[in-house]
Amino acid sequence: MPRCYREPFPGERVKIHEYQAKQILKEFGVEVPRGDVAFNPKEAAAVAARLGGRVVLKAQIHAGGRGKGGGIKVVGDPGEVEKTAAQLIGMTLVTPQTGPQGRKVRRLLVEETLNIGRELYLGMTLDRARGLPVVMACAQGGMEIEEVAARDPEAIRIEPVDPLIGLRPFQARKIAYALGLQGEQVGRAVKLMQSMARLYDAKDASLVEINPLVVTAEGGVLALDAKMTFDDNGLFRHPEIRELRDPDEEDPLEVEASAHALNYIKLDGTIGCMVNGAGLAMATMDVIHHVGGSPANFLDVGGGASAEQVAAAFRILVSDPNVRAVLINIFGGILRVDVLAKGVVEAVRQVGVKVPVVARLEGTNVEEGRKILADSGMNFTIADGMLDAARKAVAAGR
Amino acid sequence: MSILVDQQSRVVVQGLTGREGSFHARQCREYGTRVVAGVTPGRGGTLHEGIPVYDTVQEAVRKEGADVSLVFVPPPFAADAVLEAADARVRLVVCITEGIPAADMIRVRPYLERTGTRLIGPNCPGIISPGKCKVGIMPGYIHKPGPVGVISRSGTLTYEAVAQLTRRGIGQSTCIGIGGDPIIGTSFVDALALFKDDDATRAIVMIGEIGGTAEEEAAQFAAREIKKPIVAFVAGQTAPPGRRMGHAGAIISGGRGTAAEKMKALKEAGIHVLETPTEIGETVQRLLG
Numbered sequence: 001m002p003r004c005y006r007e008p009f010p011g012e013r014v015k016i017h018e019y020q021a022k023q024i025l026k027e028f029g030v031e032v033p034r035g036d037v038a039f040n041p042k043e044a045a046a047v048a049a050r051l052g053g054r055v056v057l058k059a060q061i062h063a064g065g066r067g068k069g070g071g072i073k074v075v076g077d078p079g080e081v082e083k084t085a086a087q088l089i090g091m092t093l094v095t096p097q098t099g100p101q102g103r104k105v106r107r108l109l110v111e112e113t114l115n116i117g118r119e120l121y122l123g124m125t126l127d128r129a130r131g132l133p134v135v136m137a138c139a140q141g142g143m144e145i146e147e148v149a150a151r152d153p154e155a156i157r158i159e160p161v162d163p164l165i166g167l168r169p170f171q172a173r174k175i176a177y178a179l180g181l182q183g184e185q186v187g188r189a190v191k192l193m194q195s196m197a198r199l200y201d202a203k204d205a206s207l208v209e210i211n212p213l214v215v216t217a218e219g220g221v222l223a224l225d226a227k228m229t230f231d232d233n234g235l236f237r238h239p240e241i242r243e244l245r246d247p248d249e250e251d252p253l254e255v256e257a258s259a260h261a262l263n264y265i266k267l268d269g270t271i272g273c274m275v276n277g278a279g280l281a282m283a284t285m286d287v288i289h290h291v292g293g294s295p296a297n298f299l300d301v302g303g304g305a306s307a308e309q310v311a312a313a314f315r316i317l318v319s320d321p322n323v324r325a326v327l328i329n330i331f332g333g334i335l336r337v338d339v340l341a342k343g344v345v346e347a348v349r350q351v352g353v354k355v356p357v358v359a360r361l362e363g364t365n366v367e368e369g370r371k372i373l374a375d376s377g378m379n380f381t382i383a384d385g386m387l388d389a390a391r392k393a394v395a396a397g398r
Numbered sequence: 399m400s401i402l403v404d405q406q407s408r409v410v411v412q413g414l415t416g417r418e419g420s421f422h423a424r425q426c427r428e429y430g431t432r433v434v435a436g437v438t439p440g441r442g443g444t445l446h447e448g449i450p451v452y453d454t455v456q457e458a459v460r461k462e463g464a465d466v467s468l469v470f471v472p473p474p475f476a477a478d479a480v481l482e483a484a485d486a487r488v489r490l491v492v493c494i495t496e497g498i499p500a501a502d503m504i505r506v507r508p509y510l511e512r513t514g515t516r517l518i519g520p521n522c523p524g525i526i527s528p529g530k531c532k533v534g535i536m537p538g539y540i541h542k543p544g545p546v547g548v549i550s551r552s553g554t555l556t557y558e559a560v561a562q563l564t565r566r567g568i569g570q571s572t573c574i575g576i577g578g579d580p581i582i583g584t585s586f587v588d589a590l591a592l593f594k595d596d597d598a599t600r601a602i603v604m605i606g607e608i609g610g611t612a613e614e615e616a617a618q619f620a621a622r623e624i625k626k627p628i629v630a631f632v633a634g635q636t637a638p639p640g641r642r643m644g645h646a647g648a649i650i651s652g653g654r655g656t657a658a659e660k661m662k663a664l665k666e667a668g669i670h671v672l673e674t675p676t677e678i679g680e681t682v683q684r685l686l687g
Contacts, residue, residue, distance in 0.1 A: 286674060
């Protein structure tokens with residue numbers, strides 16, 4: 001599909017760290033534990049000294065399950081903070097969500113500890129079937145909400161949010177009472193939920209998750225952990241969110257791809273794929289699997305790609321060392337096949353390609369495109385149809 | 399017959415004077431579509447590509463009798479363009495623009511329900527009734543008039559399916575790209591309902607993809623309502639969870655929206671579900687006999 005207008009934002013897919021999410025929550029009036037980010041052990045000790053008493057050190061990476069991986073430490077003795085922080089910063093944290101390679105820890109959130117009475121779940125996301133955002137709440141906090149949803153869907157309370165009137169107090173009260181909150185906790189929770197709903201709308205969020213939401217022994221209602229993701233399509237009106245991205249948490253090839261307004265996702269296989277259109281790109285991955293291969297990436301060069309973009313795409317594709325063969329599958333509509341062919345030839349000339357390249361070209365100006373590849377003097381294998389292309393690429397990559 | 403657009407459709411192009419708008423308006427006109435007006439605020443009273451340009455959709459409707467709008471307006475302004483078309487009581491709005499914020503679309507949809515306007519898209523290739531009218535960006539020449547209705551969340555994958563049909567001499571009644579976003583105007587169910595009542599449509603091809611539950615809803619509807627044969631493919635069988643596959647809607651999240659779930663639901667509804675998109679043409683040919 002053409003992007004009628006789109007700035008190529010570097011690092012378009014913005015996820016943010018817990019400490020950043022908590023800062024945003026705070027701005028909107030959601031109470032969070034006192035604390036601050038630290039980039040080295042000395043800073044961590046300084047934050048802990050400011051907070052006083054027992055603190056918790058939380059590794060900041062863009063993946064969940066940090067506790068299980070040893071990325072969250074409670075430190076009672078202020079003299080131990082620097083040492084514990086030194087163990088965390090620089091460690092490679094492996095959690096169920098990071099994959100076996102793990103993520104390097106570069107930042108810590110240093111926070112006060114709380115007297116936790118209850119742990120609840122609160123979240124907000126888009127419900128496609130309703131076409132509206134929904135607030136989701138559950139009395140069982142701290143757990144994966146998907147697991148709860150699968151086991152006991154009745155345990156999750158859902159309230160749709162009409163964008164015209166926002167989350168109404170009565171809706172928030174329904175949730176608060178369903179969660180078993182009492183007395184002054186109800187009013188605090190209502191205020192918190194309304195703040196969250198305002199934030200979701202104002203920041204073009206796609207997910208806000210407070211898990212757990214805690215009720216302290218003193219009756220306070222706070223966000224103990226927070227996760228936030230944003231609608232890429234809303235980023236043009238949120239430069240402040242784009243600034244929160246952390247390039248260390250992103251795949252360098254994906255960062256480069258997004259700088260060229262290409263849609264690239266690195267995968268684990270060996271067949272590099274270059275396709276136009278997201279649906280066709282996914283289908284190409286499926287066909288590669290079907291014939292016994294595995295794709296090295298998802299890459300949609302888009303509807304209106306230029307020869308330069310195609311060349312950049314090709315460079316990114318083959319810079320993945322796992323790639324043993326390249327499959328180009330193009331159905332030229334708006335993206336003309338001759339433009340694509342020029343880009344590919346140009347890229348091969350610039351970077352040199354040591355792996356076999358199989359091309360399946362169809363659509364607008366296909367004859368010119370095939371001729372450009374044939375006349376390039378380079379070794380392209382031309383395939384007839386998707387299935388043939390996948391078979392040839394997988395065979396060539398063996 | 400065909401659905402939604404035909405030789406009578408009078409099309410206004412919103413964003414006509416932009417690069418994409420100009421190019422595709424010309425392509426649509428060459429295909430035979432009656433492109434009667436363009437709208438670009440500030441350019442009213444001029445001619446662009448020989449097409450009269452107006453400042454507002456309302457004027458284009460009043461002066462040229464436009465009843466279908468084709469939107470090429472950039473994402474920050476696209477929701478407003480769709481609302482403007484609805485306000486002017488255009489019957490059908492086809493929104494090609496990719497990248498409209500979900501927060502904008504949740505406000506647009508209830509408004510369209512009030513005005514009774516049908517929206518196709520956003521983030522879609524548009525709609526074509528082969529041989530009659532093309533309101534979109536698909537390459538016209540791969541299509542051929544005939545008995546198959548095509549509904550798809552994808553763009554180029556639709557072209558792939560259509561080309562397979564045409565190569566076997568099987569034409570299409572109407573092809574609708576419903577769009578790859580989480581919130582769209584016309585769903586699979588809506589499109590199936592239209593094809594159900596179209597006598598010229600004898601078989602239906604449905605191309606879904608991972609994310610959401612639109613395919614499952616379509617399966618339920620088809621099992622209940624549709625007697626015509628349906629062939630379906632779901633892209634993204636091998637897509638990893640948690641990664642957005644290009645389309646804003648194509649993501650497996652929280653273990654939901656997988657291709658396997660969708661394929662199972664479609665099969666249970668008696669739909670012919672394909673493992674690969676390369677068998678679409680031959681399967682339809684077999685079913686049509």
